[in-house]
Amino acid sequence: MPLVRRILSSRPSPAMVNVFSGANQVSCQLVLLTPDARVIGSRVDSTIASGGSFVAVAMSAGTDVEAGTYGVRVQYSSPNAAVQFHRGNLTVAIASR
Numbered sequence: 001m002p003l004v005r006r007i008l009s010s011r012p013s014p015a016m017v018n019v020f021s022g023a024n025q026v027s028c029q030l031v032l033l034t035p036d037a038r039v040i041g042s043r044v045d046s047t048i049a050s051g052g053s054f055v056a057v058a059m060s061a062g063t064d065v066e067a068g069t070y071g072v073r074v075q076y077s078s079p080n081a082a083v084q085f086h087r088g089n090l091t092v093a094i095a096s097r
Contacts, residue, residue, distance in 0.1 A: 008032070009062040010040070012074045012090040016055050018048035020082030027078070030061045033071035038063075040072075054086060065094070 010030055018024045029043040041061025048055045059074070072092050076085060 008040075008065045008070060008072070008092065008094050009060070010072050010090065010092045011060045012088060013059070014057050014074050014076065014088035015086045016046070016048055016057060016076065017084050017086040018053050018055075018082055019051060019084065020080055021051045023050055024048050024078055024080045024083045026055070026057070026076055026083045028057045028059060028074055028076045030059060031073050031075050032063065032065070033073060039075075048083060 012030065014028060016026050016028075025045060025047055027043050027045050030040050032038045032040050040063045041059065044057055044059050046055050046057050070092075072090065074088065074090065076083075
């Protein structure tokens with residue numbers, strides 16, 4: 001019996017907060033938690049305005065996966081520790097091809 005390929009699609013909406021007095025950059029990407037922690041989709045860069053400002057980072061990605069259980073997470077980085085994850089939603093769907 002041939003393996004059935006499935007499409008895993010993910011639409012997170014993380015909200016980042018900047019607790020610093022000046023504007024800051026943040027980069028977000030989706031990671032499929034496999035033994036090699038594979039990045040799916042493109043990295044999304046955003047600028048957060050000065051102190052106390054929030055920004056919702058719109059992202060989406062999809063990839064082919066075999067049948068199984070997977071973890072998906074949003075990874076973020078910023079050159080300034082004042083940028084923090086505030087809250088977010090992550091919706092993941094898998095459909096047969």
